[in-house]
Amino acid sequence: MAVSLILTEQIIKLFIILLLGFLLVKLGLLKASDSKSVSVILVYLILPCMIINAFQIDYTPQVRTGLIFTIAASVIVHLIFIAVTALLKRLLGLDTIEQMTVIYTNGGILVIPLVQAMLGDDYVIYSCSFIVVQIILLWTHCKQKLCSGQKLELKSIFLNANMVAIYVGIILFFTQIHLPDVIGGTIDMLANMVGPMGMLLAGMAISEVPLKHVFMTGRNYLVVLLRLFVDPGILLAGFKLSGAASTPVNTGTALSGAAGMILDGKNILMIVYLACITPACATVTSMAQLYDSNAAESSMFYVLTTICSIISMPVMIFVYTMVI
Numbered sequence: 386m387a388v389s390l391i392l393t394e395q396i397i398k399l400f401i402i403l404l405l406g407f408l409l410v411k412l413g414l415l416k417a418s419d420s421k422s423v424s425v426i427l428v429y430l431i432l433p434c435m436i437i438n439a440f441q442i443d444y445t446p447q448v449r450t451g452l453i454f455t456i457a458a459s460v461i462v463h464l465i466f467i468a469v470t471a472l473l474k475r476l477l478g479l480d481t482i483e484q485m486t487v488i489y490t491n492g493g494i495l496v497i498p499l500v501q502a503m504l505g506d507d508y509v510i511y512s513c514s515f516i517v518v519q520i521i522l523l524w525t526h527c528k529q530k531l532c533s534g535q536k537l538e539l540k541s542i543f544l545n546a547n548m549v550a551i552y553v554g555i556i557l558f559f560t561q562i563h564l565p566d567v568i569g570g571t572i573d574m575l576a577n578m579v580g581p582m583g584m585l586l587a588g589m590a591i592s593e594v595p596l597k598h599v600f601m602t603g604r605n606y607l608v609v610l611l612r613l614f615v616d617p618g619i620l621l622a623g624f625k626l627s628g629a630a631s632t633p634v635n636t637g638t639a640l641s642g643a644a645g646m647i648l649d650g651k652n653i654l655m656i657v658y659l660a661c662i663t664p665a666c667a668t669v670t671s672m673a674q675l676y677d678s679n680a681a682e683s684s685m686f687y688v689l690t691t692i693c694s695i696i697s698m699p700v701m702i703f704v705y706t707m708v709i
Contacts, residue, residue: 388503388655389703395502396695399495399584403691406588417593423586424671427494431582433550434575435497436516439509440554441569444561448510451653454646455514458657462620463488463522466661469619473611481530482679485669486686487611489527491583492660493519493547494667498580500656510558511653513551515660520547523668531672587667591688599685612690613697617662621701624654625708644709651709655702662701664690 409415442448466488473479479487493516500508524545557564564572599605624644644650665687673680 388706389699391503392499392702393699395499396698399498399580400695402581402584403588403591406585407592408588409585410589410592415589417589420586420589423582423589427579427582427586429546431575431578432493433546434572435509435579436513436547436550437554437557438569438572438576439497439513440558441563441572442507442510442558444558447648450647451511451649452514454650455511455653455657456518458654459515459518459660462657462661463518465619465623466616467526469616470611477607479608480682482669482673482682482686483608485527485530486608486665486683486690487616489519489523489666489669490612490661490663491666491687491691492516492663494579494583495663496656496660497576499659504652504656508652508656511656512660513554515657516547517551519666520545523666523672527669528672531669583667587687587691590667590670590684591691594681594684594688596688599689602685605685605689608686609690609693612665612686613662613693614701617658617701620658620661621705621708624658654709655705658705659698659702662694662698664694 410417410419470479470484470487473487474484492512496512496515497509500512556562563569644654647653665683667687670680670683670687673683
């Protein structure tokens, strides 16, 4: 219960920052179009700093095992999302934007500050596994869906700012090179801005979306249900049923399923799960704008899932702590 309460408190804080971003535009102090400049700062400066900072921890066999585990788990959950959405596409007639909303989450922006508050800085590195997997899929699978027929650009996948930061972070981690205090401290300060900056950006984006259409369209709630409850529920069942029971040496408590596969598995798996229960991915909206693929619809889902996640995320984490 304590974990879900901490999560609720952190989400409320982030939501207040979102409202401040909304008010800055509504009061005429900023324009909604200024969100593009904020997005550049977030994607090309703050997120890379956050990634590099996450890898500035001591190398241990436990951390290495945790990274391998979270990478494998992140790949599996994305494959499950893609497979489930393909089935639902036929049953419910989901269009491309609805499919991408259900599959891709906003874990890259929201998870880091939440993990820091709930588990501490030492766990942040495991969040990068989910980010790596999602970045690759966003620039392959998602891009192909949004702009079918365009040639896949490997450069955009492996040489974007976040992936470069991951390469740098991995090198620093395995060589155990710790940055000087002046540089490391600067990167740490910027890394701590990821949550507030991401929510300011969300608030500015929401300001230009017609909220009446967002809340009064019944079909929108179908997509919200799939993104925030159905997919996480399927994953929770999979986590519980997968693997065999084991007894982690640090607690002596028997854990079944995926959480029992490694030391401290419940907390480490919760990081992947936390990334999976976040709202719709902001990057999908940006890509929809870039490739002329109904960015208005994507923005609408981004707004609605973000607001609804204030309730859904604490609920789903509470269920996780009870089930796993």
